[in-house]
Amino acid sequence: MATAPAIADQDRGLTRLRLRVRGAVQGVGFRPFAYGLATRLELGGFVRNGPDGVVVEIEGARAGEFVDSLRAAAPPLARIDAIEVERLIPLGAAGFAITASEHGPARTCIVPDTAVCEACLDDLFDPASRFYLYPFVTCTHCGPRFTLTHKLPYDRPQTAMAPFAMCAACAHDYSEPTNRRFHAEPIGCPTCGPQLSHPVEAIVAAIRTGQIVALKGIGGFHLMCDAQNERAVAELRRRKAREAKPFAVMVANLASLDRVVVSTQAERRLITAPTRPIVLMQSRDALAPSIAPQLRQIGVMLPYAPLHHLIFHVAAGKPAGSAARHAANHLVLVATSANPGGEPLVIGDEEAREKLTGIADLIVTHDRAIVSRADDSVMGIVDGAPAFLRRARGFVPEPIDLGSDGPNVLAVGAHLKATVTVTRGREAFVSPHIGSLDNAATVRAHAEAAHHLLDILDVVPEAVACDLHPDFHSTRFAERSGLPIVRVQHHAAHVAAIAAEHGVTGPVLGVALDGHGHGDDGGAWGGEIMIVDGSAWRRLGHLAPLALPGGDRAAREAWRMGVAALAALGRLDRAAGVFADVPAAVELARLLRAGLAVPMTTSAGRLFDAAAALLGVCLHQRYEAQAAAELEALVRAPRTLAGGYFVDGGVLDFRPLLAALSEPGLSPREGAELFHGTLAAGLAEWIVSIATAHGHTRIALGGGCFLNRVLTEDLCDRLRARGFDPLLARAVPPNDGGLSLGQALVARQQIDAQARPQCLLAGGQNNSNQKTEEQKDGEGTPKHVSCDSGARH
Numbered sequence: 001m002a003t004a005p006a007i008a009d010q011d012r013g014l015t016r017l018r019l020r021v022r023g024a025v026q027g028v029g030f031r032p033f034a035y036g037l038a039t040r041l042e043l044g045g046f047v048r049n050g051p052d053g054v055v056v057e058i059e060g061a062r063a064g065e066f067v068d069s070l071r072a073a074a075p076p077l078a079r080i081d082a083i084e085v086e087r088l089i090p091l092g093a094a095g096f097a098i099t100a101s102e103h104g105p106a107r108t109c110i111v112p113d114t115a116v117c118e119a120c121l122d123d124l125f126d127p128a129s130r131f132y133l134y135p136f137v138t139c140t141h142c143g144p145r146f147t148l149t150h151k152l153p154y155d156r157p158q159t160a161m162a163p164f165a166m167c168a169a170c171a172h173d174y175s176e177p178t179n180r181r182f183h184a185e186p187i188g189c190p191t192c193g194p195q196l197s198h199p200v201e202a203i204v205a206a207i208r209t210g211q212i213v214a215l216k217g218i219g220g221f222h223l224m225c226d227a228q229n230e231r232a233v234a235e236l237r238r239r240k241a242r243e244a245k246p247f248a249v250m251v252a253n254l255a256s257l258d259r260v261v262v263s264t265q266a267e268r269r270l271i272t273a274p275t276r277p278i279v280l281m282q283s284r285d286a287l288a289p290s291i292a293p294q295l296r297q298i299g300v301m302l303p304y305a306p307l308h309h310l311i312f313h314v315a316a317g318k319p320a321g322s323a324a325r326h327a328a329n330h331l332v333l334v335a336t337s338a339n340p341g342g343e344p345l346v347i348g349d350e351e352a353r354e355k356l357t358g359i360a361d362l363i364v365t366h367d368r369a370i371v372s373r374a375d376d377s378v379m380g381i382v383d384g385a386p387a388f389l390r391r392a393r394g395f396v397p398e399p400i401d402l403g404s405d406g407p408n409v410l411a412v413g414a415h416l417k418a419t420v421t422v423t424r425g426r427e428a429f430v431s432p433h434i435g436s437l438d439n440a441a442t443v444r445a446h447a448e449a450a451h452h453l454l455d456i457l458d459v460v461p462e463a464v465a466c467d468l469h470p471d472f473h474s475t476r477f478a479e480r481s482g483l484p485i486v487r488v489q490h491h492a493a494h495v496a497a498i499a500a501e502h503g504v505t506g507p508v509l510g511v512a513l514d515g516h517g518h519g520d521d522g523g524a525w526g527g528e529i530m531i532v533d534g535s536a537w538r539r540l541g542h543l544a545p546l547a548l549p550g551g552d553r554a555a556r557e558a559w560r561m562g563v564a565a566l567a568a569l570g571r572l573d574r575a576a577g578v579f580a581d582v583p584a585a586v587e588l589a590r591l592l593r594a595g596l597a598v599p600m601t602t603s604a605g606r607l608f609d610a611a612a613a614l615l616g617v618c619l620h621q622r623y624e625a626q627a628a629a630e631l632e633a634l635v636r637a638p639r640t641l642a643g644g645y646f647v648d649g650g651v652l653d654f655r656p657l658l659a660a661l662s663e664p665g666l667s668p669r670e671g672a673e674l675f676h677g678t679l680a681a682g683l684a685e686w687i688v689s690i691a692t693a694h695g696h697t698r699i700a701l702g703g704g705c706f707l708n709r710v711l712t713e714d715l716c717d718r719l720r721a722r723g724f725d726p727l728l729a730r731a732v733p734p735n736d737g738g739l740s741l742g743q744a745l746v747a748r749q750q751i752d753a754q755a756r757p758q759c760l761l762a763g764g765q766n767n768s769n770q771k772t773e774e775q776k777d778g779e780g781t782p783k784h785v786s787c788d789s790g791a792r793h
Helices: 030-040 063-072 118-124 168-175 200-208 230-240 254-260 265-271 306-315 322-326 349-355 440-457 473-480 490-502 558-569 572-578 583-593 604-614 626-633 655-661 668-694 709-721 736-752 768-777
Strands: 016-024 044-050 053-059 079-087 096-098 213-216 221-226 248-250 278-283 297-301 333-337 362-364 378-382 385-390 409-411 421-424 427-430 463-467 485-488 508-518 524-533 536-543 646-648 651-653 698-702 725-727 786-788
Touching: 016 063, 030 044, 030 053, 030 063, 030 096, 053 063, 063 079, 118 306, 118 322, 200 213, 200 221, 200 306, 200 362, 213 349, 221 230, 230 333, 254 265, 254 297, 265 278, 265 378, 265 385, 306 322, 378 709, 385 736, 409 736, 421 440, 421 736, 427 736, 440 473, 463 473, 463 736, 473 485, 485 490, 485 736, 490 508, 490 524, 490 698, 490 725, 490 736, 508 604, 508 668, 524 604, 524 668, 536 668, 558 572, 558 583, 558 604, 558 655, 572 583, 604 626, 604 655, 604 668, 626 668, 626 709, 646 668, 651 668, 655 668, 668 709, 698 709, 709 725
Parallel strands: 044 096, 213 362, 248 297, 278 378, 409 463, 463 485, 508 698, 536 651, 698 725
Antiparallel strands: 016 053, 016 079, 044 053, 213 221, 221 333, 248 333, 278 297, 378 385, 409 421, 421 427, 485 786, 508 524, 524 536, 646 651
């Protein structure tokens, strides 16, 4: 990270300096901070927002002291990346002012939305404050930023607050240098600011009587109900057509948290951070059973908007005093995204009335527009540190430092859990979670997210990166863009994403474990070990293939993978006994015995499905990775099956483990513990063998299977015990939510290399047998990105 140049003693006499401060310095109270600092040091000059960040000119005897204090005492939400200092000719300036913003091509960024601060909460519950019980109270240190900003620089006319003219009191606070709301762009009050459509008392009354409330928040609408009312939760599931996927809940404070979960200190620090993510914690089973069926963990969050705090305040009987808001509160809310039918999160008032009327009994809106949708971020503590399951509100658009300047590119992700990434200079900006591109509304939201991120960052990309899969909507978006296209293999992008956030340069050895990715040979990959080097990759090994009967249906009907496992074991005659409640399993076994041709897959995700099916844990998946999640929930301590796997020519084969799981008499918990422990042991041996052969000690671990905490921690412990350094996703999710970051890194390196490599699919396809032969010496054929000169027609 760049630092400000030290001001040498002999330079202390300089009376005028121009400072260009880069980083997250707009929308965080940086100009008021600079004003206050300059005033205290009796300096003249000005401060203003500019395309590159903040520009300050200071004049006076203590100018050097000003520079030294900038970084040490910056506002809490600010992030200073660099301070450039330029000497100027003194002008004799005597006063200091905040001047009009300078407009131009943006090179700065806006900070993420932040939870309401304690000072604003004091105002919210102070009867003497003009913000008393006002659900939109905010200041320079908290509140919405990204979700209400149209363009940079971050000034009120560029935000959703533009229609709200400030009253005299707000205008005074906004212009008073000593006020906490000095140049707070979202400032408003009951007289001049946004208004809620319904009183808070009506919201609480509806929830208490078992009703479902659609509540407009910071980045979109929540659907809320009483999390302790099983009938209400079950009805929400029915109306939202969400059969089993877990709901997140909101509790009032830490005292209330202890009633519903067992939490660690790391989890408590994470849930109380200004970013306020949903955090996965161990459930005490104190809530409605339908909250998270068959799972040990539930996602919990604390209030982050003033309106949330008001709901808990009313539910508690409107107690007086600041101490009351820290006392345990009986109310626990389901707070799930209002995205009916897998569509994007609802953000508009008319949209809410159109789409949520059949779900919610009460729809509560307000008249401040949401410019950019942002779901709640979801995190957990994995291997001792925070990790994302979903990255959105509170973190977007915080950039990821790529370590060096490079071309500006747009990367559009894949199909599931789509995001887009825009690079600008040395930074990568990953969009909020968008969702799976399997309906027209989400496809539109994907395009809108790309255009908004490009617009707010003022970037014109040189190329667009996408997945190899020809039928993804994201691929088609790239093809319609008219830009040069860089096509990146799915699992290479997973590995590259880990390399990007950890600043790894040069070749990186990585393991990608997920549900599906389009392979170099057009096949279904998902259990890969490879080297990624710039814009090229080599597949060095993979999991032993299993049949994929029914193609994509096998990902929804886990019993199909159970039958596939029996086929791999030569035990199809057992299908009727193992899957007695699935008549179709017997027919599928008959067809496979008769020689039915089906695709093959090396997917680790489908291996989880096979294990869950053989154990009777989950035969039909009603949400993505349900079988894996329920299997993990059974584990108390992973155990290893002796001889449960073998490695042959770079292929890791778990047929002995699957054979043990198919035997009668093994309980689901015993089987789940054997599966996780043996999987980790086999992966560790496989990785160590190949990494040693290729001289690598750092191992990038990417793909959705690394959301499994039991597997990830066991595998990391085993690798570290052998002297290896596992790298996990920390800045983005390891699943497809982080894929666009890896695509962007590969595309930048491709453009930087000024190369036109062979088209991947024309460069010699490999099938599974050929790969095994190639890997007898530990190496596969080098592969490169496919780079098109423009859109395909």
